[in-house]
Amino acid sequence: MSAFTRFTPLIQSLPSTIPFVGPEAIERQRGRAIAARIGANESGFGPAESVVQAMREAATGTWKYADPENHDLKQALATRLGVSAANIAIGEGIDGLLGQIVRLVIEPGMPVVTSFGAYPTFNYHVVGHGGRLVTVPYVGDREDLDGLLAAVKKENAPLVYFANPDNPMGSWWPAERIVEFAKALPETTLFILDEAYCETAPAEALPAIDAFIDMPNVVRTRTFSKAYGLAGSRVGYVVTTPGTAQAFDKIRNHFGMNRIGVAAAVAALADRDYLATVTARIAHSRERIAEIAQSNGLSPLVSATNFVAIDCGRDAVYARAIVDTLMSDHGIFIRMPGVAPLNRCIRVSTGPQAEMDLLEAALPNVLAKLAGGQ
Amino acid sequence: MSAFTRFTPLIQSLPSTIPFVGPEAIERQRGRAIAARIGANESGFGPAESVVQAMREAATGTWKYADPENHDLKQALATRLGVSAANIAIGEGIDGLLGQIVRLVIEPGMPVVTSFGAYPTFNYHVVGHGGRLVTVPYVGDREDLDGLLAAVKKENAPLVYFANPDNPMGSWWPAERIVEFAKALPETTLFILDEAYCETAPAEALPAIDAFIDMPNVVRTRTFSKAYGLAGSRVGYVVTTPGTAQAFDKIRNHFGMNRIGVAAAVAALADRDYLATVTARIAHSRERIAEIAQSNGLSPLVSATNFVAIDCGRDAVYARAIVDTLMSDHGIFIRMPGVAPLNRCIRVSTGPQAEMDLLEAALPNVLAKLAGGQ
Numbered sequence: 001m002s003a004f005t006r007f008t009p010l011i012q013s014l015p016s017t018i019p020f021v022g023p024e025a026i027e028r029q030r031g032r033a034i035a036a037r038i039g040a041n042e043s044g045f046g047p048a049e050s051v052v053q054a055m056r057e058a059a060t061g062t063w064k065y066a067d068p069e070n071h072d073l074k075q076a077l078a079t080r081l082g083v084s085a086a087n088i089a090i091g092e093g094i095d096g097l098l099g100q101i102v103r104l105v106i107e108p109g110m111p112v113v114t115s116f117g118a119y120p121t122f123n124y125h126v127v128g129h130g131g132r133l134v135t136v137p138y139v140g141d142r143e144d145l146d147g148l149l150a151a152v153k154k155e156n157a158p159l160v161y162f163a164n165p166d167n168p169m170g171s172w173w174p175a176e177r178i179v180e181f182a183k184a185l186p187e188t189t190l191f192i193l194d195e196a197y198c199e200t201a202p203a204e205a206l207p208a209i210d211a212f213i214d215m216p217n218v219v220r221t222r223t224f225s226k227a228y229g230l231a232g233s234r235v236g237y238v239v240t241t242p243g244t245a246q247a248f249d250k251i252r253n254h255f256g257m258n259r260i261g262v263a264a265a266v267a268a269l270a271d272r273d274y275l276a277t278v279t280a281r282i283a284h285s286r287e288r289i290a291e292i293a294q295s296n297g298l299s300p301l302v303s304a305t306n307f308v309a310i311d312c313g314r315d316a317v318y319a320r321a322i323v324d325t326l327m328s329d330h331g332i333f334i335r336m337p338g339v340a341p342l343n344r345c346i347r348v349s350t351g352p353q354a355e356m357d358l359l360e361a362a363l364p365n366v367l368a369k370l371a372g373g374q
Numbered sequence: 375m376s377a378f379t380r381f382t383p384l385i386q387s388l389p390s391t392i393p394f395v396g397p398e399a400i401e402r403q404r405g406r407a408i409a410a411r412i413g414a415n416e417s418g419f420g421p422a423e424s425v426v427q428a429m430r431e432a433a434t435g436t437w438k439y440a441d442p443e444n445h446d447l448k449q450a451l452a453t454r455l456g457v458s459a460a461n462i463a464i465g466e467g468i469d470g471l472l473g474q475i476v477r478l479v480i481e482p483g484m485p486v487v488t489s490f491g492a493y494p495t496f497n498y499h500v501v502g503h504g505g506r507l508v509t510v511p512y513v514g515d516r517e518d519l520d521g522l523l524a525a526v527k528k529e530n531a532p533l534v535y536f537a538n539p540d541n542p543m544g545s546w547w548p549a550e551r552i553v554e555f556a557k558a559l560p561e562t563t564l565f566i567l568d569e570a571y572c573e574t575a576p577a578e579a580l581p582a583i584d585a586f587i588d589m590p591n592v593v594r595t596r597t598f599s600k601a602y603g604l605a606g607s608r609v610g611y612v613v614t615t616p617g618t619a620q621a622f623d624k625i626r627n628h629f630g631m632n633r634i635g636v637a638a639a640v641a642a643l644a645d646r647d648y649l650a651t652v653t654a655r656i657a658h659s660r661e662r663i664a665e666i667a668q669s670n671g672l673s674p675l676v677s678a679t680n681f682v683a684i685d686c687g688r689d690a691v692y693a694r695a696i697v698d699t700l701m702s703d704h705g706i707f708i709r710m711p712g713v714a715p716l717n718r719c720i721r722v723s724t725g726p727q728a729e730m731d732l733l734e735a736a737l738p739n740v741l742a743k744l745a746g747g748q
Contacts, residue, residue, distance in 0.1 A: 002590045003617030006532050006562045007478050016623035024441035037438065046437045055433040055634065062429065062606035062638065063420045064411065065599075067398035092466065096627050104385050105378075121629075128625050158380050188380045216376045225439075232436035232633030243377030249390035251502050253470050255495075258632035259606025260429065264436065 010108060010130045019120040023333045035331035036355040041167065041307050043229035044351035045281050047264065048274035051230070054267035058260045066262050068254040073262050076269045077237060081209050086242035089249075092256055094196055094221045094236040097248075099125040101219060101238075102159070104247055105190050106131040111155040115143045115162055117339040119194065122161050131159070138342060141301060141309070142171040145181045152189050160185070163194035165201045168337040168347050170303030172205040179211050182218050193220045197305040199227035199275065200282050205304055209239065216241040226306050227279055228268045233261035282306045285350035292360045296367055307349040309337070316343035321370050329369070330362035384482060384504045393494040397707045409705035410729040415541065415681050417603035418725030419655055421638065422648035425604070428641035432634045440636050442628040447636050450643045451611060455583050460616035463623075466630055468570055468595045468610040471622075473499040475593060475612075476533070478621055479564050480505040485529040489517045489536055491713040493568065496535050505533070512716060515675060515683070516545040519555045526563050534559070537568035539575045542711040542721050544677030546579040553585050556592050567594045571679040573601035573649065574656050579678055583613065590615040600680050601653055602642040607635035656680045659724035666734045670741055675719070683711070683719040690717035695744050703743070704736035 023034055037044065046052075074085040081087075091097035098121065106112060108130030114122060116135035126133055134155050136147040143162045152160050165172040182191055198206055212218035219240040225231035235257070238245065268275075289308040290300035299311040312319045319336050323346055326332040332355075336346045348359065397408055411418065420426075448459040455461075465471035472495065480486060482504030488496060490509035500507055508529050510521040517536045526534050539546035556565055572580055586592035593614040599605035609631070612619065642649075663682040664674035673685040686693045693710050697720055700706040710720045722733065 002588070002615050003621055004479075004564050004590045006564070007621060008481050011478050011621065011624060014624040016620045018442055018623065018628045020442070020629075022439065022442040022629075024445060025443050028445065040439060042439060043437050046434060052433045055436065056430045059426045059429040059433075059634075060420060063417050063603040065396065065414060065416060065605045068392055068394070068396040069399050071398060071402065092627065092630050095629055099627060104381050107382050190378050190380070214376070216378045229437040231439045234630060234632050241376050246390045247377055247381060247385065249392065250385060250388040253466065253473060254392045255394075255396075255469055256466050256608060258608050258635050260433075260634050261632050 014128060017124070019124045020335075026327060026333060030328060032328070032331055034333045036351065036358045037333050038349040038351045038355050038359065039333040039335040039347075040231070041226060041305070041349045042231045043226060043278065043282070043306060044349070044355055045229055045278050047229040047268060048271040050271045050274065051264050051267045055260050055264050058263035062259050064259060065255045066257040066259040070257060070262065073235075073266050076266050080269055081239065083209055083213060083239060084242065087213060087239055087245055089238040089240070089245045090257065091236050091238070091248070091252060093225060093234040094194060094223045095121050096234070097221055097236050097238055098122050098192070099128070100248055100251055101190070101192055102126055102129045102131065103251055105159045111157040113148055113151045113155065113157045113160040115148065117168070117337055117342040118143070118161070119163060119167055120338060138169065141169045141342070142166065142173065145173060145177060149181060149184055152185060157189055159190050159192070161192040161194065163196060165197045165205060165304035167196065167305065168342060169309050169345070170301055170305045170307060172201060172304040174204050175207040175211070178207050182212055182215065185217065187217050189217060191218045193218060195220050196223050196226055198222060200279055200306050201304040213239075214241065216244045219244060224265045224268055227275060227282065228265075229278065230261070230264050230268060233264045234258060235261050235265040282350045285356060288356045289348050289350065289359070292356070292363060296363050301345070307347050309345040309347050311345050314344060316340060318370070319344055319346050322346055322366055325366045325369060326362055329366065330358065332358055332362055388502060391498070393498045394709075400701060400707060404702060406702070406705055408707045410725065410732040411707050412723040412725045412729050412733065413707040413709040413721070414605070415600060415679070415723045416605045417600060417652065417656070417680060418723070418729055419603055419652050421603040421642060422645040424645045424648065425638050425641045429634050429638050432637035436633050438633060439629045440631040440633040444631060444636065447609075447640050450640050454643055455613065457583055457587060457613060458616070461587060461613055461619055463612040463614070463619045464631065465610050465612070465622070465626060467599060467608040468568060468597045469495050470608070471595055471610050471612055472496050472566070473502070474622055474625055475564070475566060476500055476503045476505065477625055479533045485531040487522055487525045487529065487531045487534040489522065491542070491711055491716045492517070492535070493537060493541055494712060512543065515543045515716070516540065516547065519547060519551060523555060523558055526559060531563055533564050533566070535566040535568065537570060539571045539579060539678035541570065541679065543683045543716060543719070544675055544679045544681060546575060546678040548578050549581040549585070552581050556586055556589065559591065561591050563591060565592045567592060569594050570597050570600055572596060574653055574680050575678040587613075588615065590618045593618060598639045598642055601649060601656065602639075603652065604635070604638050604642060607638045608632060609635050609639040656724045659730060662730045663722050663724065663733070666730070666737060670737050681721050681723040683721050685719050688718060690714060692744070693718055693720050696720055696740055699740045699743060700736055703740065704732065706732055706736055
């Protein structure tokens, strides 16, 4: 296949890859519609009705570019968080922001520290900018903070990433351990604290918003994709110092935000009742998933996120067979971690009762089928 | 202001800039609402009613990420254009795609050829990746194709950009000259043919879709932001060879598209009647702008786009005064080219009759005020 011959050497070295296969692609490959979409940590509970209404009202205005300064959204976030708008940078979801952060810091060959088996899209951006991944194994299904810190120091790494609460395991560290980690870092290491799942986490897992607000080497990433139910809107943000926040203006696509998406985010922040309601529903769904797992002899991990990792007690081949059979026989879309030992688990996103009912009905059949096939 | 100290040297050399000040920022700065938004080459005619309806229907589905393969949109485009889906790459507007293209090709210090005064956002991306801009002056308010080709060859440049029809001047070259330019390029030079305004151009300005379809060093960029009235949706696409199209998969944000925006683009392609209607309205509005200019003693340039550049017959200071006074006294937002000699002109986007009426009423007052102020 003929491609342009003079892409940069770095580009030529990269695969035309994708960090995750999307559920629509799975539907096309298998010729089967998904009955329960509980694999991508989206929120099947959806956005608030007030947010749906705000999006519908914004539809006629979409002939206009969004405000490149994202003024209103920054103000709304600043008010909610108790920081200044200057502490905030807005981007096309955390995925987009991670790409920008990597570009701000990484030149080819530089080491980047993350956990082995953590967020593949972060790794994708690191590799895409020529960074060298230095991975630290999970310990007890949690990120190994001491190990990450040691790797940073050993490598003199300019960038370290982890999520708290964690994806794909759902585990978390208490706030004081996160603060301790940040303060122990060299000032020349940028720490990405991914808090995509902060809304569903216990308060003890979240450092105070001012815990790092004067540390230019800490960026906290957050999103409207999870609890707020707006994955398709692509709105994420960073909280950091004004100086570090301003660096995003050097490289971001200033007119890159979707106007309806921004309107949705502003409306979502205003509907605090819905956030309380939906996080309760997510917590309830976590319990339901755990019960379903246990009643099938599997071991759910405690989760602070909108998903539950379930230890299936065997190896990755077995976990993969469960994932594949849930989809092929029942149209239930879930995912699983990518590397050992995490990949003894499957990962099920929380969702409405109908999806949970489908899972509850299907899982015994899948496990029985796999047992019969041994 | 404290920023992280270890951003890359390239990043540290960049300003926290923005290619354009947005109209919302102008409103905030001046404390005055915009009465006529005819400066950013958006389409005040809006998207089709069928598209608004499609967006409203898509609102409840926005808890899902968009399909990372953009399958349905690619298929719809392929069918419409008469190419394969493999010839297409989708991105967050042409701005986003330009950033990706620059990243695919440019390493620090490499020369990039464009016209002096052409699209600032392209230049922003080039500088952001450390490229060295090599600019060729416009000749007769058109891109100088011979000059661009000579600059490419002299510099052995890996990348050359121009728009046809052109922004900010609205001028165009006939298709055969564009084809001639492309075929004369070295295979080691990637040619970005920006066709953002193709829907409003005469047929003679558009090379056949298969004119370059086997040339891996030509990428045509198109958008739903202009004639389709979906600037706020951020959906653009590239037409090129399958090999070159696949390179975007190496670096793009696979889950970066807004789900409602994609639905809007698919719906827009299906409503061919609206496209015919709106391009007629745009053409009519171009004539109206030209008449307003002429009746005020100014010289409109012939345009193939959704805007008209108007030669104000004097210098940039005068043109800037017209732009500023239209806004300050009348709330009319227009823009102007950034460099000489183009900046003797102002640039007015087409729009509905109400906006044209405001312009018609305001312009004589503005010119009289400026004449009185001499």
